[in-house]
Amino acid sequence: MMPADFNSLAQQCAPGVHPTTLQAIVRGESDFNPFAIGVVGGRLVRQPQNRDEAMATVAALDAGGWNYSMGLSQVNRYNLARYGMDANAALDPCTNLRAGSAILSDCYRRASARMGAGQNALHAALSCYYSGNFKRGFVRDSGTSSYVQRVVSFVASTDPETAKGDVRPIAVVPVATPETVRQTVPRLDPGTGTSAAIGTPSTSRRAQPEHTHPSWDTFGDF
Structure with a gap:
């Protein structure tokens, strides 16, 4: 999937999150x-x-009792039912992005309530999306950058038509209709700091305890 195609899909399926922000996460x-x-x-x-x-x-992972996350936004198996999906539906790009954006939006709403809307809240929401709390995502992994730093760094290389140098936050969508859907999560700004950290929320994309070194990372770079 090319970034330009992704942005169109994101705007259609996850309008509450700025496409540049969502693209960096995915x-x-x-x-x-x-x-x-x-x-x-x-x-x-x-x-x-x-x-x-x-x-x-x-099917093999289920039979072996493994925990796993799926699809574009890596929704955890234990969150599938909560967002009205089964494994097959989670492989649908639009359905998966909708669930991922809902999780991120909830994290951003909680962070904004405590920190005020903006980049600090967005960074905290990224940490929440990654680990289930507003702190772990700011911790550097084995001498590398933190999850929040990595996502922010991806903004500079996203589609130039939408990136414009920053990543916007996610919107809170009370009712999913053309009249009420608004983008409330801003675009992520790569020039801001990533040191904010606040308390632990109850929602994350993964239903699992926090790990010292997250092992779910498929690509070995977190």
Whole structure:
């Protein structure tokens, strides 16, 4: 999936989040592979390249009792039912982005309530999306950059038609209709700091305890 195609899809399926912000997250989570699967406590030899491979892999993971996340925005298996999905639906790009944006929007709403809307709240929301709390995403992993820093860094290389040098926050969407859907999460700004951290929310994209070194990372760079 090309970034330009992704932006069109994001605007259609996840209008509450600025497409540049969502694109930066998805680049880090799945590298735009709608069939990507991240295994907690392990990793796949290679990533699925089509739906049949992905579903066969999911069946094997379920049989083996593995925990995993799926699709463009890497929604955890334990969040599927909460967002009205099964594994097959989670492989649909639009459905997956809708769920991922809902999780990020909830994180941003909670952060904004405590910090005020803006980039600090957006950075805290990214941490929440990554780990389930507003702190872990700011911690550097084994001498590398933190999750929040990595996502922010992806903004500069996103589609120039929408990036414009920053990533916007996510919108709160009370009712999903053309009249009420508004973009409330701003675009992420790569020039701002990433040191903010606040308390722990109850929602994240993954239903799992915080790990010292997250092992669900499919691509080995977190």
